[in-house]
Amino acid sequence: MAAKDELGRAGEEQAVRYLRTLGYEILDRNWRCTQGEIDIVASHGSHLAVVEVKTRRxxxxxxxxxxxxxxxxxxxxxxxxxxxxxxxDTARGMTIRIDAIGIVGADPARGTLEHLVALS
Structure with a gap:
């Protein structure tokens, strides 16, 4: 596995841990379809959050x-x-939103994490 891929996976793991501490329920990870891939899908209250995770050294x-x-x-x-x-069935009645999590640090677990909620 390439170092870039390992960094990305570590960043996604850190993002999932962070989201769970805020009460998000992780519904899906690395979901793919013909149009592309979603890093994380989570529910938070009445919101369905599609979360893009970007990790940089x-x-x-x-x-x-x-x-x-x-x-x-x-x-x-x-x-x-x-x-x-x-x-x-899962998404019914939920408001969809797009979030982004940015992590900067060679070790994502110790890096700086920022969370943008509801991008439009």
């Missing part, structure tokens, strides 16, 4: 959130609706 090439541009955000909305359609 440092911010020397920019902040992780810079990778979530308008094009990526459109794709995340498409993926969110595809997930909701595929899991209609």
């Amino acid at each position: 440092s911010d020397s090439y920019g902040h992780p959130f810079e990778a979530v541009d308008a094009r990526k955000l459109r794709r995340l909305w498409q993926l969110a609706h595809a997930w909701a359609s595929a899991h209609a």
